Amino acid sequence: MNRVSIHFLPDDVKIEVPYGTLLLDAALEAGVFIRAACGGSGACGQCKVRVVKGSVEALMEEKVHAAARAAGYVLACQTRAISDVTIEIPLAKVGRKVIPRDEAERMRLTARPMESPIVPEPDPMTIRVFMHPPAPATHDNVSDDERLMRTLKVEHEIYPVAAGLDVLKQLPHEARKEDWEFTAYLEVETCHDTHNPWYRLTRVQAGHPSYPSMALAVDIGTTSLWGELVNVDTGEVKARASRYNPQISMGDDVISRIVYALKKDGLERLQTQVVKGINEIVEECLQKSKLPVDCITYMVAAGNTVMTHLFLGLYPKYLREWPYVPAAHNVAPVPASVLGLNLPPQTHVRVFPGVASYVGGDIVSGVLANGMWQDEEMTLFIDIGTNGEIVAGNKDLLMTASCSAGPAFEGGGLEFGMRAAPGAIEGILIDPETFEPMIRTIDSKPALGICGSGIINIISQMLKIGILNQNGKYASDAKTPRIREGRSGLEYVICWAKESGLNQDIVLTEVDLDNILRAKAAMFSGYTCLLDKIGLTVDALDRVIIAGAFGSFINLDHAVTIGLLPDIPREKFLFIGNSSLKGARLACIDRKLYQKSREIAHAMTNVELSEDPTYMDNFMAALFLPHTKVELFPSVQLGQ
Amino acid sequence: MNRVSIHFLPDDVKIEVPYGTLLLDAALEAGVFIRAACGGSGACGQCKVRVVKGSVEALMEEKVHAAARAAGYVLACQTRAISDVTIEIPLAKVGRKVIPRDEAERMRLTARPMESPIVPEPDPMTIRVFMHPPAPATHDNVSDDERLMRTLKVEHEIYPVAAGLDVLKQLPHEARKEDWEFTAYLEVETCHDTHNPWYRLTRVQAGHPSYPSMALAVDIGTTSLWGELVNVDTGEVKARASRYNPQISMGDDVISRIVYALKKDGLERLQTQVVKGINEIVEECLQKSKLPVDCITYMVAAGNTVMTHLFLGLYPKYLREWPYVPAAHNVAPVPASVLGLNLPPQTHVRVFPGVASYVGGDIVSGVLANGMWQDEEMTLFIDIGTNGEIVAGNKDLLMTASCSAGPAFEGGGLEFGMRAAPGAIEGILIDPETFEPMIRTIDSKPALGICGSGIINIISQMLKIGILNQNGKYASDAKTPRIREGRSGLEYVICWAKESGLNQDIVLTEVDLDNILRAKAAMFSGYTCLLDKIGLTVDALDRVIIAGAFGSFINLDHAVTIGLLPDIPREKFLFIGNSSLKGARLACIDRKLYQKSREIAHAMTNVELSEDPTYMDNFMAALFLPHTKVELFPSVQLGQ
Ligand code: FES
Ligand code: FES
Structure with missing residues (x-):
């Protein structure tokens, strides 16, 4: 361009x-x-x-x-x-x-955007085969299933094939509707010993399909759901959609969701809600791509362990009780109809395997996508989502932990926090003299709230121009009507009601600031602790890959200024965006990569930070902007 | 004794x-x-x-x-x-x-009872493993499924194991109910290439099981259902039960059932009815054996192709339309709950594969049980059930056909016909002078009707003493009140109302006789035609194995006299009883035999008799007692 x-x-x-x-x-x-x-x-x-x-x-x-x-x-x-x-x-x-x-220059520094280095070879989980066997005749009156198997074997070298009752019930009808022209859908399975394929017939449909074969890649986030409709033969993404996880009304974070799940019918309700959200995403993707629902042949979902449990209806109680044990990580493909998904009935849903109660399939999917499992470079992978999961290592070693950072960087738990959606304040610049903000919303919609990257930007700038002190409290003597006494202490008005898309002023309160301080402290102490286990400091890192459903970018200087990211050379930072969704997409295109994800999950060693006495000390020390140990952030200059 | x-x-x-x-x-x-x-x-x-x-x-x-x-x-x-x-x-x-x-001597000749020569090696389809892994701890907090898999692998060398959502939903509860003592149920699958096993977790249950692991073997007959509860580790049959197939109210024979199935909701109703019957059998078996339903780990059913279709809900329309094509023979294991069976939900049901529209899994099961697939001896296997299926051959060749004999020998379509159940007249001897009958009922119950072996006996004797002629019509001049004009021509009173268990005379009408004549003619022309295909006559047979849900025996002399069985040396006849049920039992005990049944089904060549012009000629010639060609039955002496 x-x-x-x-x-x-x-x-x-x-x-x-x-x-x-x-x-x-x-x-x-x-x-x-x-x-x-x-x-x-x-x-x-x-x-x-x-x-x-x-x-x-x-x-x-x-x-x-x-x-x-x-x-x-x-x-x-x-x-x-x-x-x-x-x-x-x-x-x-x-x-x-x-x-x-120089300062303006630094403010422009964002992490380099990174696409997944993994190149999938199209190899779908379910293949579609058009068939036209000869019609039955006196001396060729084998059963319909045998006719199908014979044709698959002789004409396509596809065998052995197993078929369940559901699809065999359809076979006589579909085969004859268009005079023995029909399409068979075959899920590819692999022999455990030889890795040779075998096949499971999952659908038969009269005639030649007039649309491409698609898969649905889904990221089930605590805050948001993201979906992509992917052409399984080309890897092309035909449509995308996202929305809030409707479970939000049952709790902001994973812990409150688990609490809800343990109430009467709670698990069922949560399951229904997330499925409702995914169904809406499916519908939107189909509308955008103008494809019929029949085009969807399978779905791959990645989510944190709690979200995966709640999506599948697995009992989540022991996830939050010592010693934090998931019910299951390795679930055989589940028929969409069992989950209540509005997909063709025998469409199978696979979830990414998780590693521990708070390191789930979304992180495994993210690691699959970011490629650190195959690279030499010592990598720190940070997913600044609701939980704040981190992975450190390279192809020889993968260690992981979760920091319980909470949803502040996804806008959760903040008075006007919101996810990166139209109307979210994402870009912000504060005039250092007047303290007036210049705000930029996603899609130029009137402001509705502030998203993760907006929050990082604003706090960093307020800190630099001195209207916020290092404890995360406002300077009460600042000469601006924007800082005022609110319902819960001082607050800063980011956008007046009349200029917003709401009927009220959009503010950032000291309670919000405290939430963010705790979230960033949890992240920072988490990755320093984890690196410590490997015997490394942040300086030994070859790169830091940042994932998360932020807006279009995270400003590195701002994120370092608040002490969220380590103060290392900025060129080491990469931003991969929603790597969980990217990994799910890769798995949709190439079933071998889904297999690989199981190996990755197996290879990852989980560290329970809550069991580590140094973690809490680290956390306390990080409850300061950028940190109580100023030497950890040499580049941060807080001019007054 | x-x-x-x-x-x-x-x-x-x-x-x-x-x-x-x-x-x-x-x-x-x-x-x-x-x-x-x-x-x-x-x-x-x-x-x-x-x-x-x-x-x-x-x-x-x-x-x-x-x-x-x-x-x-x-x-x-x-x-x-x-x-x-x-x-x-x-x-x-x-x-x-x-x-x-000499005549009395001959009348005593029954086919030698034959047990199955196949000796199963206990090798269940689902194994049960008691487990007691260490409880989760801080440094051992893998997920419940991984704990289970690890224990299976390390302590029992059972791997790899796949687990579906249903059972994983139960796992956290069952594992903890009795403090990590629980029982895992694992279905054994076989790798297509290497034949090495892999496993599918189907059930988990707290504690140590206090009862043996049982399987249910079922024969789904058009007229009757038979079930056995078998200990899968010892092969012992713990209980048996049988009853009429409740579908009888929707048609006597397979054709009328298909017609019914094609009406609105017909297939669903038929499916519900047969499942109801099987559920009653399950209940009776459990009562008799005093075992809980949880003891049942799987079920194997054998039925003719139509019964199998109706049991599974497969569309049966094309079974009866040229060129007689079944929907499916090879159905992957079906969860009992899908079929409406009152068995533990993940109990898998397997059906025997069929060969053609009118040679079904019951015949394959019968061949498995009678051992002809592994023997040198040239064998004719006759199942005198509702359809009259025949198999000829030995280990090198198996040819099969169905004769459409109808249900007369199961008591179907006869005014007082009934299956071999308590109250059925089974033994009968007619005084050659007075034409008075001496009758013996099953279980000494007052007579309710006449069963297959009774019918063969009575016709043969009436023929010999001259009150029935070779066209199957009564001698109108016989001096006995037992032969009288009935509603549809002449009839013979087998049992007067006052001596019966009914409020009416039990009679055998000329319409009944015509039905039987057609049934035996169909059988006779069927097996002579089939042998002709192999280039043999009945004299070349080493043995004839008779199957069927008759009473305790079929009298050979009587069966030859009416032209149902070939007139060959009587020592060549063996009676195996309900071989379909026997085969299902073998498969329950030894899963390799179930695998074998698939090979047998594959090896059997079906001959469509209706397509064979000589069949109809043969049939017409056989509509005579014993046959129009008297030289085919040299031993039959009809003294007047
Ligand atoms: S920012 Fe341009 S009109 Fe408001
Ligand atoms: S037969 Fe003995 S009492 Fe009737």
Whole structure:
């Protein structure tokens, strides 16, 4: 894609961005402050800038007077750069302070986005075979199942094949509907000894299929569900969808879900809820891809151990009682109908195996996708989801632990926290002089709340400009109406009600800050403890791979500033996004990778941090921004 | 068992019988006529005989006057021989004619009873393993399923093991109920390539099982259901039960059942009915054996192809339409709960594979049991059930056909026909002078009808004494009130209403006779046609094995006389009884024999007799007693 250069004045900052980037996004990335109170939705009219040179394309002009328009003014959030441009930010704004160059530079540093290095060879779990055997005749009147088996063997070299009652009940009908032209669906199994394949007939359908064979990859998160519809023969993702896990109404985190599950009918209700959410995802994916539900031949799901238990209806009680024992990690494929999924009845659902009560199939799936199981490089893999799981090691050794970080970085447990969905405040820049925020929401929707990466950004900046102290408390003497007394102590108003998509001010309270402090302390002490077990410090790491359902990026400098990520060279950080979903997709495309995931799960050694006396000491020491031991974060300069 | 000798006067016939045999049964076997109108139930008082010498034990004496008792008179049907005895049959009876010696001798000839020559090595389909792994601890907190797998592998060398969701849902509960003492049920599967075993966990149960592991062997007949509860480790049969197939109310024969199945909800209703019958058998077996239902670990069923389809709910339409194609022969194990069986939910049901639309799993099971698949001897195997299936061959070749004989020999389609159950007239001897019958019922119950062996006996005797001609019509000039004009032509009264267990006369009509004639003609032309395909005649046979749910025996001379069995040396005949049930029992004990049955089914070549032009000619020629070609039955002498 063509790139264009944007030169911001008076800051004199230049940035290269893709052709067509909105000026507001370019400014945010460059660390150049522009007033933007409505999240970029075009509603507040505050983000006016003047185009000094170059070509732009304005999407909406109503908020700019004709005279101003004539003078080159545009809304930064509604204007795309379509050539190299020079932009002037009005000096009219009181006390606007230019952010120092080096700092702005650092603020642009995000972890390099990383795709999975694993290249699947398309090898579906269920194959589809079009058949047209000769019709029965006097001297060839074998049973329908034998006719099918014979054709598979002779014409396709597919044997041996086992068939269950459900599909055999359908066979006489489907075979004759289109005069012995039909499609057989065969699940590929592997002989334990020889690894030769054998097959299980799971579906027969009249005629030639007019659509590709698809699989559904699902990430069952505590907070969110993510699904992808994948073409099993090409690996192409045809549609994606996500939504909150409907279980949220039964508890924010895994512990409260387990508590709910142990109530009368609780497990059943939780199971029904998550299946409802997945069914909605299926429906959305089918609508988007314009494919019929029949196209789905199997599903692979990855989730943490609690989510996997609740999805399958496995008894979760012993997950949270010492010594934290899961009911099962290795579940044979489950028919979709048994789970209540709206998929073709014999569609089999496989889940990723877990490692321990709090290191589940989502982490195994993530490790499968991030490739650390096959690489030499010493890797730290951090999934900043609801639990905060970490894996350290390489192809020779994989150690894992869970930090009980809680859902703060997924927006859980915060007054206005939300997941990275349209309307979530994701990008934020605070004017160091006026303490006014410049906010950018996902999909330019009026702000509804703040998501994980937004939270990291705002805390880091508040810390740097001194309106937040290192204990996570607001400076009560800050001269801004944005910091005020709220219902539970001081709070900072990120977005006023009138500029938001809500009827109330969006705030960040000190209770929220405390939650985040605990979450980041849990993560930090978790991975330092785990590395300690291997005899390493963070400096020995070749790379840190960050996973999580954040927004589009996590700002490294901000994440280091709050003490969430270790203070090591920034080029070592990679961001893989939702690696659990990526691993599920890989398994959908290549059944050998699903097999591999079982080996990975087996190879991973779990460390129970709660049993480790040093963990709690580490945790207490990390309840400070960035840390009580300042020497651990040499690059963090908190200028006042 | 001790045997005693019984000497009948004035006939001067001697017979050896087991100690304690009833005098009436001895007379019947000896071909000595005693008046016995009530079937041996002690009700008619007509069977009085005088004990001349020796010791007897009288079970009931009311019907004999004190004076007569003092003179040595007893009821033959209520008196056991407990030493060698001499018995005098009163001459008072009008016109009693002594049956010629050689004929009486021949009448005693039954096929030698045959047990299955196959000796199973106990090798159950599902094994039960008692386990007591260490309880979870801090440094041993693997999941419950992994703890189970590990124990199975390390302590029992059982691996690999797959486990489905159902059983894994139970595992946490059952494992902890008795403090990690529990029993695992593992279905043994075999690798297709190496034949090494692998296992499927099907049940877990707290504690040590306090009862043996049992399997249920079931024969699903068109007319009757038979079940046996078998100890899978010893092969011992702990209980047996049988009853009519409740589907009978939806049609006597397989064709009418198929017709019913194609009506709305018909298939579902038929399936429900047969399952109801099997559930009753299960209950009866459990009551008899005083075992809990939990003892049942699996079930093996054998039935003809139509019965198997209706039991499983497979669509039967194409079974009866040219070219007669079954839906499926090879069905993977079906969970009992899917079929509605009242067995533990994950109890798997296996059915015997069939060969063709009218040669089903019952015949394959019968062949497995009779051993002809492993023997050199050229064998004809005849199952005189509802369909009349035949198999000819030996270990090198197995050919099979079905004769559509209909249910006449199971009592179906006859006015007073019934299966071999209590109250069925089984033994019958007709006084050649008076044409009065001496009847013996099963279990000495008042007569309710006549069963297959009774029918063969009565027709043969009526033919010999000339009250029935070779076209199967009664001699209208016979001087006996027993032959009379009935609702549908002439009929013979076998038992008067007052002596029966019914409120009406039990008769055999000419319509009944026609049914039987057609049934025996179908059988005869069937096996001669089939042998012809192999290039053999009946004389080349080394043995004829007769199966069928007859009474305790089939009288060879009578069966040859009516032209049902071939007229070959009588020592070549063997009677195996319900070989379908026997085969199912063998499979229950030794899973390798179930595997063998699949090979047998595969090796059997089916001949569609209806497609064979010579079959119909043969059939027409056989519609005569014994046959239009008298030279085919040289030993049959019809004295008038
Ligand atoms: S109008 Fe552009 S940010 Fe509000
Ligand atoms: S009383 Fe003995 S047969 Fe009737």
